[in-house]
Amino acid sequence: MHPKLLNQYIIRTSNFLDDKIINDIVASDLIITPNYEKMINKVSKDTKFMEALLIASPTLYRSIFNFSHLSTKKRKSVIRSLLEYMKRAVNRVTPFGLFSSVCIIKENTVQNKSNQCPKLNITLKRHIRLSPNWLLRLYDDVIKNINKAPYQRISISPTFIAQQAYYANYILGENSVFNDGECIRYKKNGLLSVIVTKILEQPGISFLDLITYLKLKVDNVDLYNMVSVIKQLLIERLLVTDLYPNKGMSIQEFEDYIHTLNKSYPKFDKMTQIRQIVKLGRKYEDQGGIFNYQSLSDCLFDLYDEKDAIIVDTETVNSENYQVVFSDNQKMQLQDLTHLLFKLSNLMPTTDKMALENYKNKFVEKYGYLTNVPLLQVFDDNFGIGSPFAKMKFSKRQLAIQRKFIQYLINEQKKSYLKHGYWDLSEMRLSEDVFSKIEKKYSDISVDLNFKYYCKNSLVNKLILGKSPSSFWGYGFSERFSYFLNISNKSIHTQNNLCSIQYVPANKKVANIFYSKTFKNKKLLVNGFYELNDSKLSISLSDVLMSVNQNNEFEFCDLAGNIIRFDQQCMANTELESDIIKFLVSTSSPGYYIPELVGLINNLNNMKNETIKYKEIIISPKHWNIPVDLMKNILANPEKLDVFFKQVGIPRTFYLIRSDQAIPLCLSSTQDVDILANYCSHTNEKVITFEEKCLCQDGDTSGELTLTFNYDHSENINKVSSSKISKNNNIRYPNNWVYIKLYLPKSEENYFLTNNIDDFVKKHNIKNWFFIRYKDSKNHIRFRFEITNNQSIIDLLNWAQDLKSKDVISSYDIAPYMRELERYGDAKIYKTVEKIFNLDSKKSLLLLNSSNYRDALILLDLKNILINLDISSDIILNVLKNNMLKDKKIKRRFNKVKEQIGVLQQQKYSAINVYNTEISSLIRVVLVKSF
Structure with missing residues (x-):
């Protein structure tokens, strides 16, 4: 089944494709023989560009109007940054603000149109959002005086978990006190437990109702301390009110927010100012203009001096004038x-x-x-x-x-x-x-x-x-x-x-x-x-x-x-x-x-990467990855730059790739070379990527398209977790099996198995059992066995406590046995698998109890299993070589036991071979039933 291209496209285009001033500066010799004053004079008169620049970089905007007072070094930096913005504006690699606009078009609205340019009589509309950063400053101001906002509703943090002795809050995302990724643990006490329990029982309870409840339930804490504790928990985000801004807000959303705030906190001292923000925001969206933007920005800054308080986007309103047609x-x-x-x-x-x-x-x-x-x-x-x-x-x-x-x-x-x-x-x-x-x-x-x-x-x-x-x-x-x-x-x-x-x-x-x-x-x-x-x-x-x-x-x-x-x-x-x-x-x-x-496809070769296509679609133009240190050395001697580009094959006009941006540069321009040198000196990347510039045909227009493809399947996945699906729990969770984790040093495991485990099995006449060595956080042995009655669990608990009291083990954990059907096979073969585990455990104890010739017995045991499974001699030899002879210590031990193989105790080896024969037979049964 192949994906279907949906008939709804997102288009983003530059708002400066037809800006004569910017295009003339980018294309003119002003950038070859720099005339800084002339460039600044031209740009400052382009009010459309200056408004976009004010939103993107207020610092650069101010530097342009203060240009004559800057030092030579600072002037050069300003011109470089300004030129980058102009290049990006024309090439639509700055995706937000007033530099580009976005709209959605549908295929059925663009078919059968007359052959006109895709952009015709386009109307743009500004949209603004207040950033989460600024809104959170407002929120912190509100909860700081929670006692004056008694109708705020309170809930527990969405990352809260109650543990046995404490409460935990996992810090994800913004937090005014703790770092992202921390887990903050609160020790339970009388007041805290009552607060948390009540909010969990009644999420959305008002601050006033919560305080009233606390005064009835908590005797030895005064009102001041109750309010102080709640306020601190709000600051630390263990508690959250309904005024928390969980995203940036449009002007309409902010107006609704103010309405909620007014109901909860009618005497908020900044209410007049935040209402003014709505008024100024609507005015800027409707009229635009540098003055209106500055008025809005100043109003926000006067309240909270948060950088980037406003996010501005531009929409193409009459998107029916866009025509983008695919064959x-x-x-x-x-x-x-x-x-x-x-x-x-x-x-x-x-x-x-x-x-x-x-x-x-x-x-x-x-x-x-x-x-x-x-x-x-x-x-x-x-x-x-x-x-x-x-x-x-x-x-x-x-x-x-x-x-x-x-x-x-x-x-x-x-x-x-x-x-x-x-x-x-x-x-x-x-x-x-x-x-x-x-x-x-x-x-x-x-x-x-x-x-x-x-x-x-x-x-x-x-x-x-x-x-x-x-x-x-x-x-x-x-x-x-x-x-x-x-x-x-x-x-x-x-x-x-x-x-x-x-x-x-x-x-x-x-x-x-x-x-x-x-x-x-x-x-x-x-x-x-x-x-x-x-x-x-x-x-x-x-x-x-x-x-x-x-x-x-x-x-x-x-x-x-x-x-x-x-x-x-x-x-x-x-x-x-x-x-x-x-x-x-x-x-x-x-x-x-x-x-x-x-990214992997684009960079399989270290330096030069040829064009990559899918038929007529270009996946990646030809590009070159040059080490940063090499570029720095070459830029230190600019006369070598042209020679190097010729040697490597990079054209004189190219794109400099910076993250998801493609900056058009030319070696003939001293300003472009300066942009390249500045990037090389400040980047943290190890390589500089140059890309072949696409050669456009006369009359071409360009932009960015986001296309959505959908695989429409008639079969839906289950809506209920497989963990909830009814299963035969007697198979997966047998009530007559138990297992215990026994934690002890790895060096003591062999002795423990041959003595303590073996003794416990014999003493209590356990028939079905096995052990597996594990290491999750610590080394331990998982001992699993079938029980005949409840006394078996008591015997196990007494045994484990005795081992711990004698420091044989450091700790233990008893848990129900869950058969891992997915890992070892389904229910019809799992008992056979358990029998294999049982025989293998018995054989392991037999091998560990062999004080003489143990290494030789283990080696022959491995070989015997492979032979019994009809594995070829070549593979057996490879297994023995790869697993036994790579390590020099093991190799020396093997050389010692070679002479002993002929004098092995026949009786013990025969007993081991009996286990191997039975294990191999059961493995064949499992393989047949599995396939």
Whole structure:
């Protein structure tokens, strides 16, 4: 099944394509022989550009009007920054503010139009949001005087968990006191316990009602201390009120916020000023202009001196004048490309995927399969298993698979280069089995792809995949603008198991671009106000449970057992945020790895990378990766720069790639060389990327398109967690088995097994039992056995306590035995597997009890198992060499026992061989039943 291109496109274009002043300066000899005063004079008269610049960089704006008073060095810096903004304005690589505009067009509105330019009589409209940073300053001001705002409603933090002796709050996103990623633990006491218990019983209780209740229930705390404790808990975000701003607000949303604030806090001393913000905001949106913007900005700054208090976006109102038409062939290529990228990205063994694979194994080892555990508890370093992305270590097998995948791409690249002189991805062949496995996991998969497009007479004649090629789910890019764009989502995101993540990140850069109006059925609150009666529309992070299901996949559900998946629903980069958010998104989003795949494909070669295409679609133009240190050395002698570019093959006119920006530069311009040198001296990147500049045809117009593709499956995934599906629990959780974890030093394990375990088994006449050595947080032995009555559990407990009192073990943990059917086989063969474990444990004790010739016996035992399983001699030899002879110490030990093999105690070896014969026979039974 292939994805379908939906008929709703997001278009972003420069607002300065037709700005004569800016285009003339960028193209003129002013930048070759700098005439700073002349350039500044021209630019300062372009009120449209200056308004956009004021919003983007107030500091640079002020420097232009103060230019004559600046030093020569500062003037040069101002001109360099100004020129960069002008280049970016014309080339539409500055995505926000007044430099570019955004709109949504539908295919059925652009077909059969006359051949006119795609941009005709376009009307622009400004939209502003107040940033979360500024709104949080207002919120902190309100809760500072909580006693004066008695009608504020209070809830518990969405990241709160009650433990036995304390309360815990996991800090994710913004916090005015603690750092992102910390777990703050509050020791339980009388007042705190009453506060928390009451709010959990009655979420949304008003401050006044809470104080009234506390005065009745708590005797030895006065009113002043009650208020002080609640205020501090609000500041630390353990408690949250309904005035918490969980996202940036449009002017209309801020007006509604003021209405709520007025009801809760009618005597707020800044009420007049914040009402003025609404008035000035509406005036600026309607009229624009530098004066109106400065009036609004000054009003905000007078209240709270927060940088970047306003986010400005520009909408193309009459989008019907846009004409962007694809041919049927282009649509087919786009759909095929999406399918290939989707399959390859899900096949690609990335470091994150390998980390998640290891994390899954750790989870199963600690909690087992189909066991729902609170997500926050799992991520706790002390009580869970921590983050999957901390201290990542990979096995040789994983690294070998990764190398094999990369080598596969390199081989495909070489074949295509020899044939075409560029890499055509359309010639890659992948089995549909890869996708069929993904289909089972996801339903209604949707993917965004970003393209730079070039049009002539409304017809698209060139497409280049964008620097930020994909969002996590379809229409993810549009969520950034959802406070003013009317997005139709009838064909995607209709499932009620998809949650948008709603929170204010700690990173201010991300917070300012994060926005979600949340058109999905549910949202996940990471921070903010949460009401229990709102649980149909939202859930808190502390209510999220995770497990590993019967398909060996991570699964998330709410407290009712309903499956949920997550979409970050914005353009923010999860690398800038918390590990928990990254975990939720990466395990839920089918398109998560597409950007990483595109990055890998683009940079398989160290320095020069030829053009990469999918038929006529350009995935990546020709580009060069030059080490920063090398560029710095060359720029120290500018006369060598031209020679170096010729040697490497970089054209004189090129793009300098900075993150997702492509800055057009030319070696003939001293100012452009200065921009390059300045970037090299300040970047933290190890390489500088240059890209071949696209040669446009006369009359071409350009912009950026975000296209959404949807796999529409008729089969929906289960809506209820597999952990909640009725199963034969007598098979998975046998009530006549128990196991105990026995923690002790690794060096003492052998003695413990041959004495303590063996004695316990014989003393209590245990028939079905086995042990496995483990290491999760500490070395321990897991001893599992079948019990005949309740006395067996008492005997086990007494035995464990006796071992601990004698310091034989450091600690122990008794738990019900859960059969890991997914790991070792289903119910029909699991008893056979347990018998194999039992025989192997008995044989291990027999080997460990062999004081003479133990090494020789172990070596022969390994060989004997392989022979009994009909493994070929060559493989047996390889196994013995690789596993026994690589280590020099083992090799020396093997040389010593070679002479002893002939004089081994025949009786003991025969007993071991009996175990091996029976084990091999049972393994064959398992293999037959499994296949």
